[in-house]
Amino acid sequence: MWRRVSSLTQFVSPTKSSSILNQVSLIHVYACTFLYGFDSSIYIEDLGIIHYTDTQLAKFFFFHVLSGGPGSGKGTQCEKIVETFGFKHLSAGDLLRREIDSKSEYGSMILNTIKDGRIVPSEVTIKLIQKEMESSDNKKFLIDGFPRCEENRVAFEQIIGAEPNIVLFFDCPVEEMVKRVLNRNQGRVDDNMDTIKKRLKVFEALNLPVVNYYAEKGKLHKICALGTEDEIFEQVWPVFAACKQVI
Ligand SMILES: Nc1ncnc2c1ncn2[C@@H]1O[C@H](COP(=O)(O)OP(=O)(O)O)[C@@H](O)[C@H]1O
Ligand SMILES: O=c1ccn([C@@H]2O[C@H](COP(=O)(O)OP(=O)(O)O)[C@@H](O)[C@H]2O)c(=O)[nH]1
Ligand SMILES: [Mg+2]
Incomplete structure (x- = not known):
């Protein structure tokens, strides 16, 4: 049985970068004794997460x-992109809802968080995304609705060790x-109206800073979300068509 860290928040906090580096390299050393399953990835038993090697990332993501x-x-739009360009669709919300239905240990916490329009702790969502990535034959991923906040983003980048190639932002009134x-x-x-109001507040306060971050990095493509599908x-099509030689 894997033990979980109670929270990755301090582990990935952007304000503690030096201690992150220490912990990441410590994990590398520690992980060497826990090589599980996947060819070149390192399964870190103590965290229940995989830290990918550079070689694996290069062919994988x-x-x-x-x-x-x-x-x-x-x-x-994800459905259309998948149909046209053949990605594996990873909807963070769908994965969390599936976890609720499976009545796992996190189920009721996830349900309450979603009902309240808040964001599920990063380590829970990332673990679900990572599991899907690992079990997929398709290594081109379309992540829908994640990262939802800066803490999500930093945690994902620390754990997976990669940034998205392209970010699409659906701008809608x-x-x-x-x-x-x-x-x-x-x-x-x-x-429902009550939860929607809360989700919109969370979106503005926590999700928009992530959108701005990717915009500053030149990765953001803003899509006007008004009109027919x-x-x-x-x-959306030209954004993907433009990088078709890579994907
Ligand atoms: N361009 C559109 N115009 C009108 N309704 C749409 C459009 N795109 C999606 N919808 C509908 O709006 C709802 C929300 O769409 P969805 O794709 O689930 O959004 P999100 O994943 O961003 O929450 C769905 O019922 C969907 O059928
Ligand atoms: O990375 C994520 C994605 C979703 N959620 C939760 O799941 C809900 C529904 O997310 P989904 O992406 O399905 O909603 P959508 O934006 O598509 O309506 C959100 O409001 C959050 O409470 C979360 O905590 N982290
Ligand atoms: Mg959705």
């Missing part, structure tokens, strides 16, 4: 992130997002 408020159309979420009809516990995909 090409991934994009889709960001945008609730109801901005991320999931809908609040009234339209609210209308779409209220009409979504998927029986979600968070698609096909009209929106007309803006």
Whole structure:
């Protein structure tokens, strides 16, 4: 049985970079004695997470992130991107909902967090994403709805050791997002007015700084999320088509 660290927050805190470096290199040394399963990856028993080697990252990862408020159309566009460009779609929200349904040890905590429109602790979400990455034959990933905050982003980059190649941001007016979420009809516990208000606040306060971070790095593609699904995909398509030789 793997033991979990209680929280990765201090482990990945951007304000403690020197101690992060120490801990990461300590993990490297420690991990050498716990080589599990995957060819060149190192399974760190104590954390239950995998730290990838550079060689593995090079052949393994090409991934994009889709960001945008609730109801901005991320999931809908992901389906079209997958159909056209053949990515493996990793929806953080879907993975968390699946975890609730599986009645795992984190299920009730995740449910309460989602109901309240808050963000699930990074280590839980990253572990789910990582598990999907590991079990996928397809090594081109489309991550939908993650990272949701700076802490998510830093934790992911520390653990996985890579940044997304491209980030798409679906820019949608609040009234339209609210209308779409209220009409979504998927029986979600968070698609109600009370939770939507909280999610929108969280989006503005925590998700937008991540969007700005990627914009400063020149990785952000802003998509106008108003219009029909096909009209929106007309803006999305060229972004992926432009890097088709790599993907
Ligand atoms: N361009 C669009 N115009 C109108 N409704 C849309 C559009 N794109 C998606 N929808 C609908 O809006 C709702 C939210 O879309 P979804 O893709 O789930 O958004 P997100 O994943 O960003 O929350 C869904 O019911 C979807 O069918
Ligand atoms: O990385 C993530 C993704 C989702 N969530 C939670 O799951 C909910 C639903 O996320 P999803 O991406 O499915 O919502 P969408 O934006 O697509 O409506 C969010 O409000 C959060 O409470 C989270 O905590 N971390
Ligand atoms: Mg979605």
